[in-house]
Amino acid sequence: MKNIKLTITYDGSNYHGWQVQKDKKTIQGTIELQLKKITGEKIRLIGSGRTDAGVHALNQVANFKTDSDLIPLQIQKALNSLLPEDIYIKSAEYVPLEFHARYMAKSKTYEYRILNRQEPNIFQRKYHWHVIPKLDIERMRSALSLLKGTHDFSSFMSAGSSIKDPIRTIFKIELYKDNDLLKVIIEANGFLRYMVRNIIGTVVQVGYGKISLNEFKNIFAARDRRLAGKKAPAKGLFLVKVRY
Amino acid sequence: MKNIKLTITYDGSNYHGWQVQKDKKTIQGTIELQLKKITGEKIRLIGSGRTDAGVHALNQVANFKTDSDLIPLQIQKALNSLLPEDIYIKSAEYVPLEFHARYMAKSKTYEYRILNRQEPNIFQRKYHWHVIPKLDIERMRSALSLLKGTHDFSSFMSAGSSIKDPIRTIFKIELYKDNDLLKVIIEANGFLRYMVRNIIGTVVQVGYGKISLNEFKNIFAARDRRLAGKKAPAKGLFLVKVRY
Known part of the structure; x- marks a missing residue:
């Protein structure tokens, strides 16, 4: 099991905010869908916090746990090739298993x-x-x-x-x-x-x-x-x- | 009969270019439609030239002839209140009747x-x-x-x-x-x-x-x-x- 931290920029104009909502296009939902394709696992992406509909991010931080053997750079590249042009993964890196993007934000x-x-x-x-x-x-x-x-x-x-x-x-x-x-x-x-x-x-x-x-x-x-x-x-x- | 010159800025992303085309959303067509509402006349707007689909303008110039008694500032304000947020009329002014936005461009x-x-x-x-x-x-x-x-x-x-x-x-x-x-x-x-x-x-x-x-x-x-x-x-x- 590895823990991977993503730094994400997005244009929130066309999304119902960060957090997954049923039948609505959200940033979290859009990234989780592609992570599932890439890793073959059902991934839960933990954001540092929600952003509301229409709000943008230059450096949102999120983490997820995976058993995939792909290294962070491969995951970053795969995500950027699959994600729409209004979401971009600026970096992906391993973090200690206990890292939690929301609880540990200072x-x-x-x-x-x-x-x-x-x-x-x-x-x-x-x-x-x-x-x-x-x-x-x-x-x-x-x-x-x-x-x-x-x-x-x-x-x-x-x-x-x-x-x-x-x-x-x-x-x-x-x-x-x-x-x-x-x-x-x-x-x-x-x-x-x-x-x-x-x-x-x-x-x-x-x-x-x-x-x-x-x-x-x-x-x-x-x-x-x-x-x-x-x-x-x-x-x-x-x-x-x-x-x- | 008056001749009015418009200076126009537009984001061309969502248009099939400047020039009127049947059943397609164009900059010229969008502005002509509102000019018709404002003046009650069928207006032909003459642009300095076409811009292609997706091309933008900071200062496109166009002119049209009208018998309307509205002064240019009234027409500018009326247009800006009616046009979508990706087209904006920066100025409107009277020009001599012989002014032609395309033929006279140097x-x-x-x-x-x-x-x-x-x-x-x-x-x-x-x-x-x-x-x-x-x-x-x-x-x-x-x-x-x-x-x-x-x-x-x-x-x-x-x-x-x-x-x-x-x-x-x-x-x-x-x-x-x-x-x-x-x-x-x-x-x-x-x-x-x-x-x-x-x-x-x-x-x-x-x-x-x-x-x-x-x-x-x-x-x-x-x-x-x-x-x-x-x-x-x-x-x-x-x-x-x-x-x-």
Whole structure:
């Protein structure tokens, strides 16, 4: 028995997210199907976490156990020749049997991309959120910086979810601006469902002045999902790194 | 009667090219359909030239005549609200009645994008040609520079086409390299069908050493389409500018 770790990039536009769902095309399901063909075994691929429908990944990490004699490079090449062009295996390597892509993740980093100008960029339309009103970058940075550290993120969790522990630690949260393209990078020890998209949706309202910085503070402190802004669209979100 | 000029950007991935074809989705047909709704007239849109299936445009130019009282900005806004997200009208303006987008074009500039590395960029997969063998940029530049000026381009025209005048003038032909991304920019007074893609397909073979520079010279001089390389895929090609 061997344990193999994959690093995967995918364009989530045409998938119902990472996790296997009956009768729906998912990233996990698509890769598992090809792994079965390659190894002849029924493979269960363990991802570092789910990504939602339409969310992309630059470096998703997953592992699976197999008795196949194929070495990781052979598996990587076979997968890349069989997978559709919107999923690509960047690397495959042996890891100790106890490695578990989800339980052992120490942090994950997400990036959210916003195009802030009048004119759309039609070629990148599936990879950012197009926001037309002029955003105040410094005000957004002030709001984002409040989230750094260990907090109760109930205000930014998925509506209607009842999670036992809404405490997460954000290690890093930065907003970069490159001409009209804004990138928010968030590294945390874990994320509640829709947490990044709820944060971005609310911070963008801060950026165009619909919510003041003080109101943002109150929303965060209230630990009540109903106060925050509408969640940002999935297509701007990328899982960029998983740290072990 | 007014004459209105449109500057249009489109992602050609999901279209059978610019020109109207029966029962096929085309850029021209898609825009004409919306112009008819907006003006109530049957509009014939005159493009600067056709682009083939899968080819993109950053600034295609087209004009149409109308008796509508709508000003260009209203037409632009109405079109952008009705058109699908892979076509965008960048500007609309009145031009003299005698302006004709095809006959009056003095030059057109195309750009061809090549990703030259092992790993694909899945997010840009519809906007470049992914070439894995290492390309010799200087050798490619030498080949391209031979094409500058006024020549018979029969060697690079569409297979089987019988054009009366295969003479064209290339004003500018440059290869730019930005990390792994190569861009070939060609400005000419006109292009034969598939000319850019045939040039690129052949020059890429020069780049990885399948064709020597001397052989390239002979292919160009032979004025025989059968000698040149396979044409490069449509998806790497962009119409970037039309000059009047």
